[in-house]
Amino acid sequence: MTERRVRVRFAPSPTGALHIGGVRTALYNYLFAKKHGGDFVLRIEDTDQTRFVPGAEEYIIESLKWLGIAPDEGIGFGDGKHAPYRQSERKPMYKQYAMQLIEAGHAYYAFDTPEDLEAMRERLKASNVDAKYDPITRSAMKNSLTLSEDEVKIRIENGDPFVIRFKMPRKEEVKFHDEIRGWVHVNTAQLDDKVLYKSDGMPTYHLANVVDDYLMETTHVIRGEEWLPSAPLHILLYRAFGWEDVMPKFAHLPLLLKPEGNGKLSKRDGDRLGFPVFPLQWTDPNTGETSSGYRESGYLPEAVINLLALLGWNPGNNLELMTKDQMIELFTLDRVSKHGAKFDQNKAKWFNQQYLRHTDNAVLAAELKKDVEAHNLSFSDAYILRTCELIKEKITFVKELWSFGEYFFIAPTKYDEGVIAKRWNEKSPLVLQDTIQLLRPLEEYTAATIEAAYNEALAKNGVANKDFMQLLRVCLSGVAGGPPIFEMAELFGKQETIARLQRAMDTINT
RNA sequence: GGCCCGUUCGUCUAUCGGUUAGGACAAGCGGUUUUCAUCCGCUAAAGAGGGGUUCGACUCCCCUACGGGCUACCA
Numbered sequence: 001m002t003e004r005r006v007r008v009r010f011a012p013s014p015t016g017a018l019h020i021g022g023v024r025t026a027l028y029n030y031l032f033a034k035k036h037g038g039d040f041v042l043r044i045e046d047t048d049q050t051r052f053v054p055g056a057e058e059y060i061i062e063s064l065k066w067l068g069i070a071p072d073e074g075i076g077f078g079d080g081k082h083a084p085y086r087q088s089e090r091k092p093m094y095k096q097y098a099m100q101l102i103e104a105g106h107a108y109y110a111f112d113t114p115e116d117l118e119a120m121r122e123r124l125k126a127s128n129v130d131a132k133y134d135p136i137t138r139s140a141m142k143n144s145l146t147l148s149e150d151e152v153k154i155r156i157e158n159g160d161p162f163v164i165r166f167k168m169p170r171k172e173e174v175k176f177h178d179e180i181r182g183w184v185h186v187n188t189a190q191l192d193d194k195v196l197y198k199s200d201g202m203p204t205y206h207l208a209n210v211v212d213d214y215l216m217e218t219t220h221v222i223r224g225e226e227w228l229p230s231a232p233l234h235i236l237l238y239r240a241f242g243w244e245d246v247m248p249k250f251a252h253l254p255l256l257l258k259p260e261g262n263g264k265l266s267k268r269d270g271d272r273l274g275f276p277v278f279p280l281q282w283t284d285p286n287t288g289e290t291s292s293g294y295r296e297s298g299y300l301p302e303a304v305i306n307l308l309a310l311l312g313w314n315p316g317n318n319l320e321l322m323t324k325d326q327m328i329e330l331f332t333l334d335r336v337s338k339h340g341a342k343f344d345q346n347k348a349k350w351f352n353q354q355y356l357r358h359t360d361n362a363v364l365a366a367e368l369k370k371d372v373e374a375h376n377l378s379f380s381d382a383y384i385l386r387t388c389e390l391i392k393e394k395i396t397f398v399k400e401l402w403s404f405g406e407y408f409f410i411a412p413t414k415y416d417e418g419v420i421a422k423r424w425n426e427k428s429p430l431v432l433q434d435t436i437q438l439l440r441p442l443e444e445y446t447a448a449t450i451e452a453a454y455n456e457a458l459a460k461n462g463v464a465n466k467d468f469m470q471l472l473r474v475c476l477s478g479v480a481g482g483p484p485i486f487e488m489a490e491l492f493g494k495q496e497t498i499a500r501l502q503r504a505m506d507t508i509n510t
Numbered sequence: 511g512g513c514c515c516g517u518u519c520g521u522c523u524a525u526c527g528g529u530u531a532g533g534a535c536a537a538g539c540g541g542u543u544u545u546c547a548u549c550c551g552c553u554a555a556a557g558a559g560g561g562g563u564u565c566g567a568c569u570c571c572c573c574u575a576c577g578g579g580c581u582a583c584c585a
Contacts (some may be wrong), residue, residue: 011585013584013585045585047584048583048584048585051584051585110583117582131581163583184515185514186514190513190581192581194582195583197583199583202583204585209585224579225515225516226580226585227585228514228515228580229514229515229579230580252515254515254578255578255579259521262577263578264579307522310522310523311522314523316524316525318523318532318534320522320535337516337522337523339515341521341522341523342521343521343522344522344535346535346536347521347522347535347536350534350535350536351535393548394548404547419545466544469544473545479545479546480545481546481547482546483546484545485545
């Protein structure tokens with residue numbers, strides 16, 4: 001067989017926001033495609049019309065764009081030769097494939113009502129048997145295997161609702177090679193006659209994904225572990241269609257688990273866990289409930305990608321901070337772990353901090369400028385840029401540029417009480433007053449000259465530097481920690497520094 | 511319940527029969543920064559349990575336990 005061009009797909013359902021587990025699946029597909037110079041396709045699996053959520057599709061597209069893992073082809077990213085990429089728009093294609101299966105004896109019509117199915121399950125449960133529509137039970141149900149040919153024909157012509165079910169072989173060992181887990185064996189005796197084609201004329205996931213992957217020339221199906229149990233059915237479908245020679249390889253990814261260690265992360269977790277489970281902020285159009293997103297929380301997309309990549313994969317060389325290109329180069333499915341991973345918020349923060357530090361100050365300044373302007377304040381770009389330089393090492397998130405650095409733009413009105421209680425004494429106003437006096441005549445106002453003036457004021461009053469330094473900081477910024485004091489004061493400028501010291505003196509003294 | 515997948519420090523993981531079981535985050539301690547959320551150093555911290563196979567098992571096999579997934583005309 002000639003080597004086919006690698007084609008992978010990310011195939012979410014538009015049932016709400018994409019959560020980070022889904023994002024990671026998309027990421028691994030992206031990395032794999034790029035690694036092999038192949039195509040990454042976005043396909044929307046909207047075969048369940050009852051679960052459609054407005055805005056979900058746009059959300060998925062925007063998320064992938066923000067994260068920098070845009071597909072090459074598919075909804076929102078341009079049609080390739082396999083359009084359309086929305087399964088609801090492919091609806092007319094599926095019927096013929098279902099029919100092909102019926103004709104070949106691999107599938108059959110079933111006319112059972114929900115009540116019939118319920119009764120069957122009740123009956124089987126009562127006799128302590130696995131309740132499933134299978135090679136045994138189907139003989140007692142209403143389907144084209146039990147009904148006469150005429151009866152079936154009449155029912156269909158009458159427009160009776162029907163589904164098409166896969167005719168699962170009675171007892172057959174199905175084995176397939178998973179790129180991550182190795183050989184997986186399942187006996188068809190455990191499987192049931194899955195519905196392939198629903199009474200509303202839509203295929204189920206099982207039929208649609210196999211048909212689409214075939215038509216779209218998918219070479220590798222990289223998806224979550226929740227699909228592992230149905231993989232044997234999919235294998236059987238490829239066989240029934242006679243597509244085994246072009247059947248994609250399968251790789252089932254371990255799941256992302258909740259930090260408390262019970263269950264997989266789900267989109268319903270929202271903000272409950274104390275960290276975002278969504279890439280972008282999301283407001284549920286039905287409930288109106290809003291969940292935070294990584295973007296809005298100040299995470300950088302590169303950091304999110306990096307931390308997600310390492311949740312279930314590692315390059316095997318202790319490398320943790322990687323550019324996207326490095327990840328592409330190093331990514332292989334055989335280095336994906338088999339077990340689920342709990343999301344670690346601490347590590348996530350650390351990643352963001354690392355990336356924030358490596359972000360160009362001009363980029364950070366542009367972000368900070370938005371906040372400054374949002375508060376109706378006017379500062380020069382140079383001032384804002386310098387603020388970023390001074391505080392970037394102190395913070396973890398972009399939004400902290402403002403929350404941490406607010407005092408660069410708004411003089412404090414409150415002063416850290418702990419520091420005041422510990423350091424403020426009768427000499428304090430004297431030192432401040434002298435400092436102000438010495439600052440006033442300075443022509444060259446720099447960190448060095450400010451420090452010299454301050455030291456002189458200390459000496460004059462016989463106060464030790466270590467007993468006053470933090471107080472000086474609090475007088476200037478209101479808070480106990482921050483960047484180097486004199487550099488900060490230099491940026492404030494002489495007038496503002498003096499004003500702040502004066503104000504602190506007046507406020508604290510009373 | 512049944513089936514499938516999994517199980518190394520608190521967390522993410524390295525190890526593809528022979529290692530003092532390595533790294534990172536978090537933690538603790540110490541230092542630097544007279545501030546700190548920075549930086550540096552150090553410490554503590556793991557092969558679920560039991561059987562095999564083997565000269566030798568974290569690594570291979572089996573059992574048990576535990577965790578996870580699936581079990582819809584949802585994906």
